[in-house]
Amino acid sequence: xxxxxxxxxxxxxxxxxxxxxxxxxxxxxxxxxxxxxxxxxxxxxxxxxxxxxxxxxxxxxxxxxxxxxxxxxxxxxxxxxxxxxxxxxxxxxxxxxxxxxxxxxxxxxxxxxxxxxxxxxxxxxxxxxxxxxxxxxxxxxxxxxxxxxxxxxxxxxxxxxxxxxxxxxxxxxxxxxxxxxxxxxxxxxxxxxxxxxxxxxxxxxxxxxxxxxxxxxxxxxxxxxxxxxxxxxxxxxxxxxxxxxxxxxxxxxxxxxxxxxxxxxxxxxxxxxxxxxxxxxxxxxxxxxxxxxxxxxxxxxxxxxxxxxxxxxxxxxxxxxxxxxxxxxxxxxxxxxxxxxxxxxxxxxxxxxxxxxxxxxxxxxxxxxxxxxxxxxxxxxxxxxxxxxxxxxxxxxxxxxxxxxxxxxxxxxxxxxxxxxxxxxxxxxxxxxxxxxxxxxxxxxxxxxxxxxxxxxxxxxxxxxxxxxxxxxxxxxxxxxxxxxxxxxxxxxxxxxxxxxxxxxxxxxxxxxxxxxxxxxxxxxxxxxxxxxxxxxxxxxxxxxxxxxxxxxxxxxxxxxxxxxxxxxxxxxxxxxxxxxxxxxxxxxxxxxxxxxxxxxxxxxxxxxxxxxxxxxxxxxxxxxxxxxxxxxxxxxxxxxxxxxxxxxxxxxxxxxxxxxxxxxxxxxxxxxxxxxxxxxxxxxxxxxxxxxxxxxxxxxxxxxxxxxxxxxxxxxxxxxxxxxxxxxxxxxxxxxxxxxxxxxxxxxxxxxxxxxxxxxxxxxxxxxxxxxxxxxxxxxxxxxxxxxxxxxxxxxxxxxxxxxxxxxxxxxxxxxxxxxx
Amino acid sequence: xxxxxxxxxxxxxxxxxxxxxxxxxxxxxxxxxxxxxxxxxxxxxxxxxxxxxxxxxxxxxxxxxxxxxxxxxxxxxxxxxxxxxxxxxxxxxxxxxxxxxxxxxxxxxxxxxxxxxxxxxxxxxxxxx
Numbered sequence: 001x002x003x004x005x006x007x008x009x010x011x012x013x014x015x016x017x018x019x020x021x022x023x024x025x026x027x028x029x030x031x032x033x034x035x036x037x038x039x040x041x042x043x044x045x046x047x048x049x050x051x052x053x054x055x056x057x058x059x060x061x062x063x064x065x066x067x068x069x070x071x072x073x074x075x076x077x078x079x080x081x082x083x084x085x086x087x088x089x090x091x092x093x094x095x096x097x098x099x100x101x102x103x104x105x106x107x108x109x110x111x112x113x114x115x116x117x118x119x120x121x122x123x124x125x126x127x128x129x130x131x132x133x134x135x136x137x138x139x140x141x142x143x144x145x146x147x148x149x150x151x152x153x154x155x156x157x158x159x160x161x162x163x164x165x166x167x168x169x170x171x172x173x174x175x176x177x178x179x180x181x182x183x184x185x186x187x188x189x190x191x192x193x194x195x196x197x198x199x200x201x202x203x204x205x206x207x208x209x210x211x212x213x214x215x216x217x218x219x220x221x222x223x224x225x226x227x228x229x230x231x232x233x234x235x236x237x238x239x240x241x242x243x244x245x246x247x248x249x250x251x252x253x254x255x256x257x258x259x260x261x262x263x264x265x266x267x268x269x270x271x272x273x274x275x276x277x278x279x280x281x282x283x284x285x286x287x288x289x290x291x292x293x294x295x296x297x298x299x300x301x302x303x304x305x306x307x308x309x310x311x312x313x314x315x316x317x318x319x320x321x322x323x324x325x326x327x328x329x330x331x332x333x334x335x336x337x338x339x340x341x342x343x344x345x346x347x348x349x350x351x352x353x354x355x356x357x358x359x360x361x362x363x364x365x366x367x368x369x370x371x372x373x374x375x376x377x378x379x380x381x382x383x384x385x386x387x388x389x390x391x392x393x394x395x396x397x398x399x400x401x402x403x404x405x406x407x408x409x410x411x412x413x414x415x416x417x418x419x420x421x422x423x424x425x426x427x428x429x430x431x432x433x434x435x436x437x438x439x440x441x442x443x444x445x446x447x448x449x450x451x452x453x454x455x456x457x458x459x460x461x462x463x464x465x466x467x468x469x470x471x472x473x474x475x476x477x478x479x480x481x482x483x484x485x486x487x488x489x490x491x492x493x494x495x496x497x498x499x500x501x502x503x504x505x506x507x508x509x510x511x512x513x514x515x516x517x518x519x520x521x522x523x524x525x526x527x528x529x530x531x532x533x534x535x536x537x538x539x540x541x542x543x544x545x546x547x548x549x550x551x552x553x554x555x556x557x558x559x560x561x562x563x564x565x566x567x568x569x570x571x572x573x574x575x576x577x578x579x580x581x582x583x584x585x586x587x588x589x590x591x592x593x594x595x596x597x598x599x600x601x602x603x604x605x606x607x608x609x610x611x612x613x614x615x616x617x618x619x620x621x622x623x624x625x626x627x628x629x630x631x632x633x634x635x636x637x638x639x640x641x642x643x644x645x646x647x648x649x650x651x652x653x654x655x656x657x658x659x660x661x662x663x664x665x666x667x668x669x670x671x672x673x674x675x676x677x678x679x680x681x682x683x684x685x686x687x688x689x690x691x692x693x694x695x696x697x698x699x700x701x702x703x704x705x706x707x708x709x710x711x712x713x714x715x716x717x718x719x720x721x722x723x724x725x726x727x728x729x730x731x732x733x734x735x736x737x738x739x740x741x742x743x744x745x746x747x748x749x750x751x752x753x754x755x756x757x758x759x760x761x762x763x764x765x766x767x768x769x770x771x772x773x774x775x776x777x778x779x780x781x782x783x784x785x786x787x788x789x790x791x792x793x794x795x796x797x798x799x800x801x802x803x804x805x806x807x808x809x810x811x812x813x814x815x816x817x818x819x820x821x822x
Numbered sequence: 823x824x825x826x827x828x829x830x831x832x833x834x835x836x837x838x839x840x841x842x843x844x845x846x847x848x849x850x851x852x853x854x855x856x857x858x859x860x861x862x863x864x865x866x867x868x869x870x871x872x873x874x875x876x877x878x879x880x881x882x883x884x885x886x887x888x889x890x891x892x893x894x895x896x897x898x899x900x901x902x903x904x905x906x907x908x909x910x911x912x913x914x915x916x917x918x919x920x921x922x923x924x925x926x927x928x929x930x931x932x933x934x935x936x937x938x939x940x941x942x943x944x945x946x947x948x949x950x951x
Binding site: 627628630631632634635637639640641645663667674 | 834839933936
């Protein structure tokens with residue numbers, strides 16, 4: 001207690017009372033003498049210290065605690081404590097916080113108050129320290145302080161501009177730095193009124209504040225534009241305001257809390273974005289492709305350019321989510337619908353997929369079909385989150401149709417080249433038409449010889465329908481195809497159900513989903529209608545320009561196919577006719593061959609008979625010459641001799657010349673007949689061997705014709721017999737006569753040999769020779785008298801032949817070759 | 823001078839007649855018989871007993887060679903003269919082998935027949951011509 005400032009020297013009498021008093025005090029108390037030695041401490045001091053030091057212990061000077069720290073945690077030596085300072089200076093020290101460390105390690109903050117002590121003489125005697133445990137109080141304060149600091153920090157650091165106004169005049173009592181920043185250039189705000197600070201706003205703000213002050217209702221303004229005088233003069237500024245009334249403990253309105261967020265930067269940025277967006281939209285609108293942008297993850301379409309409507313031929317449907325994409329009819333190549341989540345845009349939004357050039361069949365608002373090429377991509381923010389998706393698409397129908405048409409035509413042409421059946425070719429043409437438009441069903445009909453329509457190709461129509469149509473007559477007022485053929489022009493039926501031309505055909509089993517039809521006649525170059533290319537639609541519509549052009553092309557291709565097949569059929573017919581004629585000719589040839597064979601055989605027989613007859617005739621003539629004519633001549637010679645014998649010598653002398661002449665002539669006649677007889681039928685031919693016959697012939701030629709013949713026999717002695725041999729010998733004799741008559745030489749060489757199954761007789765001379773080709777070219781040896789050709793002909797009858805080698809001045813070599821008879 | 827009997831075997835009528843005519847020009851010769859075949863010759867010669875037989879080589883029923891062989895077998899002393907119209911050079915050899923006494927080519931008969939007959943009968947010649 002500070003009240004105790006002196007210690008009576010008569011303490012002995014009161015010491016116990018003081019001690020009791022000090023011990024009971026609700027504070028810790030201890031005393032030190034002027035040397036700093038502890039002279040007293042109460043129980044509370046010992047509790048706070050956590051120890052009981054020895055009184056008067058020179059090691060425990062100034063303080064009984066184990067260790068000490070300043071409030072900020074810096075160690076505090078005992079000799080620097082307030083007690084030490086008091087003992088040394090004799091001054092008082094008040095309200096100083098220090099921290100005591102107990103032996104158990106716990107810390108206690110105490111508030112220290114030290115006063116000097118004087119004895120009864122007034123001399124300085126030491127000091128007394130009264131200290132209390134302020135640990136809890138300190139903590140509470142610190143908490144409070146922390147909260148306050150935090151609030152201040154929050155307010156000062158808050159992005160929102162915060163200010164507090166008091167009174168109906170709206171005077172500033174508090175402004176945070178953000179608020180000061182908003183009011184930059186306005187000087188100190190606290191103490192001034194709003195009207196004083198913001199004169200340029202007129203009563204815009206004050207009337208709002210008045211309203212809040214009067215009604216007590218908070219007020220919020222999302223965006224407020226104010227023209228503020230700032231560093232660069234008057235500027236547009238945008239704010240979001242919250243005005244909250246402040247109530248006193250009695251519930252009366254005493255002021256207003258202003259929270260303002262300046263959104264100028266955002267608003268300007270938004271305006272910039274909007275400008276850019278407008279520009280972007282203008283660009284998108286003018287893009288030649290359709291563009292749609294959708295939000296993620298909903299899929300809501302937030303932008304679609306003008307091309308969207310142009311391509312789809314119906315109004316832009318701003319689908320609110322992916323499910324809404326059903327408003328757009330797309331199909332896979334196999335005819336399945338595109339489900340909403342299958343659209344590329346939906347896939348980009350939901351899966352982040354980047355789609356490039358996906359081809360999608362689509363149905364336009366006018367019920368026609370086309371082909372889209374679609375590209376799509378997700379739009380991601382900085383964190384990679386998909387925020388939106390964009391799809392760009394274009395109508396590639398025309399290009400696609402041209403492609404399909406080109407491929408179809410190529411396929412058809414290839415089939416034509418390969419000679420595929422007409423039915424297959426027309427089926428491919430029908431498929432090509434159907435590939436162009438998903439709602440199209442093709443039917444090709446052909447006109448037969450009777451002028452009836454016949455099924456050509458209709459792969460997607462029922463057999464029952466095709467059979468029912470097969471054979472109908474063209475009629476200008478019936479159906480579409482029949483009418484097209486009859487009228488020789490394209491016929492369009494936009495609605496089969498209501499077209500009168502189809503009433504008579506209502507019994508036909510036509511697929512009820514087919515609503516319309518059109519047909520183009522196939523007209524040949526000569527003006528003949530060969531058939532028709534028909535197309536049915538599942539929509540009530542006519543053909544598009546492209547479809548007309550396509551079918552026109554395919555009709556001409558069909559025409560080529562039909563004409564080609566007709567030409568082939570005609571060719572086949574011609575070939576068949578040729579085959580028949582060929583067969584007849586073959587038969588005729590066989591008959592003729594047979595006849596020729598028969599004739600040849602007959603000829604051979606005739607030739608053989610002729611040969612035999614010749615031989616016989618020769619023999620007969622020879623016989624006649626020998627048996628009759630020669631006998632008569634011999635007889636006449638002898639009669640002359642008889643006559644001569646009967647003449648007198650004188651008579652004989654007178655007639656000698658005459659008689660001798662007669663004898664000479666008769667002898668000559670005998671010689672002629674003898675030679676003739678021999679040559680007609682050589683006496684030894686029948687009985688001798690071939691070499692013997694040739695030997696005889698050689699000698700005979702020398703005797704009868706003075707031709708010296710040298711015979712050389714190699715082999716082949718008896719390989720030819722009968723008529724062949726007699727023919728051979730006659731030929732040899734004739735050839736030797738040729739030497740005598742034409743060769744101009746008296747020498748000849750005869751050689752007999754065999755060669756490859758042939759018996760060869762070679763007759764050679766070194767005489768004049770002749771031009772073989774001239775003889776052969778003439779085709780006749782008439783004039784040469786050689787008899788070579790007839791010799792060849794005769795040899796051919798027995799399977800033999802003649803080989804002649806000769807040239808003028810080089811002699812002649814003739815070989816007779818006849819088959820050996822083994 | 824003693825007469826010689828000559829027998830003629832010749833199938834050709836004109837030749838038969840001419841042989842006889844020519845032979846008759848020789849006073850010593852007498853034609854004792856003329857036949858046309860070998861059979862007739864064999865039959866007649868037995869009774870006529872000629873000194874010499876003129877045999878033609880070609881006969882209807884046989885040939886001069888065979889007939890010569892037969893006559894020689896029966897009448898070893900009979901003179902046989904063969905006449906022939908054939909010209910084969912070895913003909914004379916065949917005729918001689920068959921037993922003939924002479925041979926005359928008919929072609930030369932007008933000139934050689936009478937001399938040859940004479941020479942055969944005189945035993946000097948066996949063939950000619």
